Amino acid sequence: MDLFNQILGGFATATTPHNILFCFIGVTIGTFVGVLPGLGPLAAIALCLPITFYLDPTTAMIMLAGIFYGAQYGSSTASILLNIPGTASAAVTCLDGYPLTQKGQAGVALMITTLTSFAGGTMAIVLVMGLAPVISAFAMNFSSAEYFSVMLLGLVAASTLSIGSPIKGMTMVVAGLALSMIGTDKYTGEFRFTGGILDLAEGVSLVALSIGLFGVAEILSSFAGKGPVLLNASSVRLRDMLPTRTQLKQAILPTFRGMGIGSVIGAMPGAGPALASYLAYVAETQVSKNPEKFGKGAIEGIAAPEAANNASVQTAFIPTLTLGVPGDVVMAVLIGALMIHGITPGPDFISSHGDIFWGLAASFWIGNVLLLVLNIPLIGIWVRMLAIPPRILYPIMLVFVCIGVYSIRNSIFDVYIMLVFGVVGYVLALFRYPAPPLLLGFVLGPLMEQHLRRALLLGRGDPMTFLYHPISAIFLAICLVLILRSLPLGPIVQKLRARQTHRVDIE
Amino acid sequence: MGIKMRNGKQIRGAQYADIAIALVLLAVGVGFTIVAYDHGLGSVRRIGAGAMPFLIGCALCLCSLICLVGALRNRIEVDVSPPFPVALVLIAVVAWALLVEPFGLVPATIVLMLIGTFAYGPIRWISTSIVIAAMCVGCVALFIYGFRLPFTIFGG
Numbered sequence: 268m269d270l271f272n273q274i275l276g277g278f279a280t281a282t283t284p285h286n287i288l289f290c291f292i293g294v295t296i297g298t299f300v301g302v303l304p305g306l307g308p309l310a311a312i313a314l315c316l317p318i319t320f321y322l323d324p325t326t327a328m329i330m331l332a333g334i335f336y337g338a339q340y341g342s343s344t345a346s347i348l349l350n351i352p353g354t355a356s357a358a359v360t361c362l363d364g365y366p367l368t369q370k371g372q373a374g375v376a377l378m379i380t381t382l383t384s385f386a387g388g389t390m391a392i393v394l395v396m397g398l399a400p401v402i403s404a405f406a407m408n409f410s411s412a413e414y415f416s417v418m419l420l421g422l423v424a425a426s427t428l429s430i431g432s433p434i435k436g437m438t439m440v441v442a443g444l445a446l447s448m449i450g451t452d453k454y455t456g457e458f459r460f461t462g463g464i465l466d467l468a469e470g471v472s473l474v475a476l477s478i479g480l481f482g483v484a485e486i487l488s489s490f491a492g493k494g495p496v497l498l499n500a501s502s503v504r505l506r507d508m509l510p511t512r513t514q515l516k517q518a519i520l521p522t523f524r525g526m527g528i529g530s531v532i533g534a535m536p537g538a539g540p541a542l543a544s545y546l547a548y549v550a551e552t553q554v555s556k557n558p559e560k561f562g563k564g565a566i567e568g569i570a571a572p573e574a575a576n577n578a579s580v581q582t583a584f585i586p587t588l589t590l591g592v593p594g595d596v597v598m599a600v601l602i603g604a605l606m607i608h609g610i611t612p613g614p615d616f617i618s619s620h621g622d623i624f625w626g627l628a629a630s631f632w633i634g635n636v637l638l639l640v641l642n643i644p645l646i647g648i649w650v651r652m653l654a655i656p657p658r659i660l661y662p663i664m665l666v667f668v669c670i671g672v673y674s675i676r677n678s679i680f681d682v683y684i685m686l687v688f689g690v691v692g693y694v695l696a697l698f699r700y701p702a703p704p705l706l707l708g709f710v711l712g713p714l715m716e717q718h719l720r721r722a723l724l725l726g727r728g729d730p731m732t733f734l735y736h737p738i739s740a741i742f743l744a745i746c747l748v749l750i751l752r753s754l755p756l757g758p759i760v761q762k763l764r765a766r767q768t769h770r771v772d773i774e
Numbered sequence: 775m776g777i778k779m780r781n782g783k784q785i786r787g788a789q790y791a792d793i794a795i796a797l798v799l800l801a802v803g804v805g806f807t808i809v810a811y812d813h814g815l816g817s818v819r820r821i822g823a824g825a826m827p828f829l830i831g832c833a834l835c836l837c838s839l840i841c842l843v844g845a846l847r848n849r850i851e852v853d854v855s856p857p858f859p860v861a862l863v864l865i866a867v868v869a870w871a872l873l874v875e876p877f878g879l880v881p882a883t884i885v886l887m888l889i890g891t892f893a894y895g896p897i898r899w900i901s902t903s904i905v906i907a908a909m910c911v912g913c914v915a916l917f918i919y920g921f922r923l924p925f926t927i928f929g930g
Contacts, residue, residue: 438837452823490855662890682871697852716826728819
């Protein structure tokens with residue numbers, strides 16, 4: 268009954284006109300950046316961070332979260348119509364979405380993805396509401412040792428489980444940790460790594476760093492893209508969107524499977540929506556009786572990944588809000604936003620800030636309904652958005668970027684910091700060093716140091732304290748397995764094996 | 775293989791950039807570790823201000839070494855933006871930063887938008903003027919009157 272009352276309370280918070288308005292703004296911005304290729308939800312959230320300082324924390328979270336899941340809806344649009352994924356997680360949707368467009372069934376594909384997105388998203392919210400309080404209660408017993416280990420696990424998982432080179436991911440995590448050490452040491456008051464620059468006494472600004480790495484770097488790499496894409500905007504009409512009964516039937520089971528996979532992947536630290544949609548697609552090709560139709564416009568091939576990525580972005584809130592360990596970089600920025608409001612997510616978050624948690628969870632539902640409205644009747648507008656030329660869009664973004672970064676501390680220095688990290692982010696992206704793990708390390712660094720210090724103090728200076736706590740030991744063991752698995756040990760192992768067989772042969 | 779520009783031209787020597795990045799990261803790691811050591815490691819029971827950074831520095835050295843080995847072994851192909859527009863975008867932001875405090879939000883925004891638009895090719899004056907005017911009005915309304923940010927419209 269208690270849970271029921273809390274959910275009702277959440278809806279009461281989420282349905283105030285003020286919160287609905289900001290939820291609407293959030294999902295609209297999300298859909299917009301999702302539709303536009305190259306501009307991801309992270310850049311948009313980073314850009315909106317400064318605005319949220321003027322809102323109360325619940326409203327701020329509702330809006331920022333709306334951008335995140337709204338982008339998942341929008342991102343499928345560009346994938347289906349242009350074969351260009353709006354975000355990384357929608358890359359899989361291109362595989363069968365674009366062939367459907369070529370067959371003249373773009374409308375149906377858009378309708379199916381919107382419906383499966385809605386199904387995946389809303390069912391995952393039930394999981395968030397049911398599971399988060401349980402995990403929180405479990406994590407209440409965590410001491411600093413467990414915290415340190417679970418954060419370490421989050422970082423290791425983020426760098427090794429994501430798509431791309433694990434070692435480059437890990438390098439970026441460590442670089443992020445290093446950056447987070449810049450500034451005043453909380454315990455001793457010493458200035459660390461500031462190089463005598465007073466502006467760095469408070470550390471590198473999270474907003475300047477994230478806008479630089481994602482917003483500015485995105486603009487800098489926009490020149491390398493292909494030429495402008497031309498599209499007949501009137502090609503998608505509402506009446507072309509209605510799927511046949513067979514098509515709907517084809518979509519149902521894949522939606523459920525995608526939802527299941529997405530929910531599990533989303534709740535794991537480090538594995539984002541891109542991995543969720545990819546795995547859901549692979550699973551569909553495995554269970555399908557005629558796998559040869561994938562890649563040629565299979566309904567299953569768009570239903571499963573879309574359900575999966577939308578489920579995963581909802582369940583990603585579970586570790587973020589219950590443990591304070593962000594599953595991916597967007598969550599890290601959301602934690603940053605909460606911390607700016609003086610709230611540190613952790614096991615006591617639901618009990619001490621229940622209003623924010625339940626309001627946010629309830630707003631997910633409202634947001635998903637709003638997205639349904641935004642994406643079905645208004646699809647034509649989003650399709651037309653694809654026609655905004657970069658020479659208009661990107662200079663406008665630059666202005667917002669500058670104002671946003673400057674306004675946080677009224678500091679020109681921060682604008683230069685943003686520019687530096689823009690260049691750094693651009694160069695890193697060129698050579699496939701993923702920037703998201705860097706930001707994750709940056710956000711978790713100070714928390715990890717704090718727990719490391721506390722754990723060692725409580726453990727009377729015995730580093731083995733991390734192994735004496737069983738839960739902490741399990742987390743560390745998983746870390747070790749993940750690291751060993753990702754190291755380029757393949758050739759060495761092969762050599763050893765070859766030598767062994769050689770020896771056996773001699774004997 | 776190596777670095778390829780949009781027009782398919784190869785930049786000479788640039789295929790070593792991947793190696794250079796790993797080397798830079800390694801240098802940063804070494805420097806970071808040394809500075810961290812100077813901050814004092816403390817005792818295990820009460821670790822000093824330099825302890826955690828020292829660990830991080832060592833980890834950074836190790837990771838960048840592995841990256842270096844990877845970079846030496848296989849080259850990757852990258853799609854580089856042409857340098858001129860990239861430089862223009864950077865100049866546009868620097869111009870904004872230099873102008874906004876002494877001259878106000880509107881002049882800074884106009885200059886940024888002009889340079890930024892030029893980065894994407896020749897400026898089409900009519901459409902660009904409309905967009906810039908709309909942006910100036912919008913920004914003043916939203917940020918100065920809406921969020922009451924401490925910008926001046928014109929002048930310092």
